[in-house]
Amino acid sequence: MSNLEFRRHRRLRQTPGLRSIVRETHLHTEDLIYPLFVVEGDNIKNEVPSMPGVFQWSLDRLGKEVEEAVNAGLQTIILFGVPSEKDETGSCAYDHQGIVQKATRQIKEHYPHLTVIADTCLCQFTDHGHCGVVEDGEILNDESLELLAKTAVSQAEAGADIIAPSNMMDGFVAAIRQGLDEAGFQNVPIMSYAVKYASAFYGPFRDAAHSSPKSGDRKTYQMDPANRREAFREAQSDAEEGADFLIIKPALSYLDIIRDVRNSHNLPIVAYNVSGEYSMIKAAAQNGWINEKEVVLEKITSMKRAGADLVLTYFAKDIAGWLNDSK
Template sequence: MKEFQRHRRLRRTAGIRNMVRETHLHTEDFIYPIFVKEGTDIKNEVPSMPGVYQWSLDRLNEEVDEAVGLDIETIIVFGVPAEKDEVGSSAYVHNGIVQEGIRQIKERYPAVTVIADTCLCQFTDHGHCGVVRDGEIVNDDSLTLLVKTAVSQAEAGADIIAPSNMMDGFVSAIRDGLDEAGFENIPIMSYAVKYASAFYGPFRDAAHSSPKSGDRKTYQMDPANRFEALREADSDVEEGADFLIVKPALSYLDIIRDVKERHPLPIVAYNVSGEYSMVKAAAKNGWVNEKDIVLEKLTSMKRAGADLILTYHAKDAANWLKGEK
């Protein structure tokens, strides 16, 4: 018989498979998103995201306590304000919902790393991520408001600023603004590569952030483009980004790998709401094994090159990983 390789030798037992496993998931890899909503006694399940809730400040500790109890070390805060206007002013006021959420989490758990999502879309009455003038999302005027938002979040105690707006020059503007305000040690986790994706629908349900008119294709990336992602990442690195996010993750594993190979910075895969909701729906119908498919999906993101994963599955995955030890 012609000689051939016996690759199955390294798959023969569970112990051997564990020995040679190349990619490992850990709870500290996860960034857990929390939606904080103005009001009282609020725990609203997002209809399109089973298991994900909007929390008022008076009930926020319930969610944070559970996450910390699962050894989740990093939380990102999204805000759902009571009032919106054309310039998103509630995004950068001292007592805004994101700022108050940050203060509360840091007071209760000083060692938890709290990331602030820095955008305007939840706070503007038109739902866009910047200033709108004559139907156009105006880039440079938007930067001014985003800087104010970032500084106010840092003042509230955010450990990391995560700008998600995709305006040109946003990292440079925010870096300068943070430095001038005395926050030169606060890192920027840039949504460097953010596609105009169809996978965001459930998030807009959770954050009440859908555009009232038009779409975001003039500032978010075309899903067909690969090299544009590298140009976006290059710009953010040159401007001072400390982390690079690729969003979405599952359909963009090739982009995660490209960015990882190009830049020696921590890479974050954003496992977005649509990716989460599809699994939840399929699991509810008994079509997939939720645990197995989620852990496989998250592992694929790490295998592609992600150092961290921002995921709504974080609590479930942390529970499953605990059970495997």
């Protein structure tokens, strides 16, 4: 066999040092966005049953969790609000004393350099659980835009650094951009949930945010998981309407879509590692079937390799700790 000719790719895999210097994709703490659920009330730290290690926090206990995130090196959080009252128009979403607004002011007072993203949607705040105005069972598109813009403006007034609308109404980025600009917030960027599928992976989140629809589903406004080309149309519309970031949600089953959007747009791309993806790994790890740290790091790295600049993940604080330990 001395006359065989072949390439020796293994040469670059022989030692940890060699593998490190030729590694193509790197994960850093600044790539991570940490989701936090904030609720009305006092002395509340409720673990979400379907999301081990994820909690709902009242404002008086939120500070400790934010402090831990900051000390771990995380630079960005996103707030999801769970109100004490709901109505048909989700008025607590755009109330200046709403839970997201109060949490934003509190966090920015103590951590002015921490980037705070406000999730901008109505589903947690409406008594019907849909992301817009409902009339005779129909989710009305244009009538919902005004309420979404009001919500975005109230969040910006509270100090949110980024507005992240997740409702998937047609024209939502244009409406929110106009609303922010007219209110004097021209410099507040929009992180659009540009490509959001009607996914079965959202179940645990709906437990955490109390946001399940009371009737019907969200398939008339969220995307069909079978569709690929539609993602190009959605992302293009949001980019043209003024989005500054594009979110693809979910992430793990949609790595091809992340790559497609990355190849077609120069805006920062955000992969949302959603609740179902989180909970499956937690359940498998608790049963001893997988190594949680290794699986999580491999999974998040795959999202960056697919083209994501940022990853929104419930594992963010854990990942930051693991990255710090490896230094």
